[in-house]
Amino acid sequence: MTRRERAIRSARRGTVITGLALLGLTGVYIRALVYTPVERLQGLAQKIFYVHAPAAWAGLLAFAVTGLLSLLYLITRDRKFDLVASSSAEVGVAFSVVMLTTGPLWGKPVWGTWWTWDARLTSTLFIFLLFVGYLVLRGAFNDFEIRARFSAVLGVMALALVPFIHVTVYWFRTLHPEPVLLKPERPSLPGAMLTTLLISIGVFTALFIGFLLMRHALTVLRDIREEETVDANA
């Protein structure tokens, strides 16, 4: 099977997974709005939580994949790791935009303000800007080898930065709710809400995989076209 055929097969798989995940997302909305109890203090506004938190998860997953594959690229210098890392960063930026827009929509009725310089919001914004910087940097080089190497360095540095941002968030005074799922004790979310959240996280993970497969296929096809142009000009 040629590289082009593999990319097209990957794109088809991505389309199927994305289609199924979008159906799942419809199910999540219905379950969140109809079958999940309304939160006592925050009211209906809290329903955004079932999109906001899973989008944050998918964004962080995408950035972690970018960081790890950047490290693998620097070790092996195999271009496929670089191409997947860059695709994952683009998908991560898309999920971060979802998270950063749903956050204020949730914050306005609950906190009474669209935006607050809460540490977690700020740090999330900074991680988002970091990966926008990663994509801008990639656009600044024509030579794919230099582009891959330099952006991999940035990807590895960004991966190492995440724990520091996490610590900064927890030590700084924060308005954000404490974690309800990932904490040493049992999750504090009521059963029905927890189930909806977990289903939504599963759906967003599938969306991430679907988007990544499609974006990666496009990246590979563009790469093949560039190589063909270079060969034709040789």
Add this chain to the structure above:
Amino acid sequence: MPQADPTLSLHGVFRRFGYRWAVRDVSLEVTPGEAVLLVGGNGAGKTTLLRVVSGLLKASKGRVERHGAIGMVAHHTMMYDALTARENLRFFGRLHGTSDRTRMDSLLDRMGLLHVGDERIGTFSRGMLQRLAIARALLPEPRVLLLDEPLTGLDDAASRTVIEVLAELKASRAGMMIASHQLVELVGSADRVGYMVSGRMVALEPCGYDTLRACLAVAGKDLLVEQRTKTALFSSLVFAILVLTILYFARDATAVSDLDLAPGALWVTFTFAGMLGLNRAFLLERENRAVDGLRLSPATPTAIFLGKVLGNLVFVGIVELVSLPLFILFYDVPLWRQLGLLLLVIFLATTGFVAVGTLFSAIVVRTRFSEVMLPVLLLPFLFPPIVAAVQLTRRIVALRPFDELTGWLSMLAAFVIIFFTLSLLLFEAILEE
């Protein structure tokens, strides 16, 4: 600790070909486990010196004392193309009085050639032949190994294997003399570097000293250029004063006190003024492709990175030291009692900032819009250390007890250690072409 007896001693060695002196008055000793790297241009006498040491050539004058067997890897394999790898090793083994086939197979295995042991070496690639030549040289268990351009023609993987073998030999107390053009790759394997010019060894220096010297030379050059032009220093200082002034007048004095504003104002000033200086760090090296001069020199990427960091640290430090009294004066901050603590915080945060900034300035200088790109990449990384520095400054200004500082201080120190190390390790990938 007493000095170990040398495995090899050269006393005033000369060698001439006709009317031309190829080696002139070379004296040195190689001790067990020591590697001496010979560097110099074509015709400097490196290969001739190795051939004299091996005994292939006689010294025209002077004396060579060899204390044990000598192995040599040269430009040519010194083996027979029509024989297999095993047959070649067996033949040379017999000449050295050994027929230990297990040892021969273990040498082939170590060189990654066991699977082709029964193939004629005429079909081998340059890398395979070089590795087999090293296996042949190791057969008599030499106390001194001589290697002439051991990495020439090898790909990255084969070069790594050879460098690993050299490290193992050093660990097993074999002495080595290595002649090579690939200084950057091999300087890490060497203890001393001998510089050869027209047959003379003009300098023989320990590698550790060389790294430090290269680091100081890079930093000194950056500061000398800045002293000549003064553009970055003056613009950073003017910028720092302007920021301090504007922030002071921008606040509402009835709502925000001087002390509330001071920590943030200080770190905004330091961050942006420092960034102006960092931008120029690698622009200097792009002028006339001076960076190629750095890469061609024996200076390792580590030495270049540390030199650039040191130069930037001094530069940003000067801007901070001039801004700090103005800050204390403008904002009427009672800092004198805890000045030592504040200087520690400034040192830690600045070191982290400069290490990451130096790495990123090396990246962005290759782009078209480097002045814009540096803040885009660097500022998100400064979020944890700058928040920590602001929090610490806030507590120091408020004269809070030391216990309240330890958490943020530890975080800041961890950031500096981790990102300094990471930047140092990743810098080599940036310097490659």
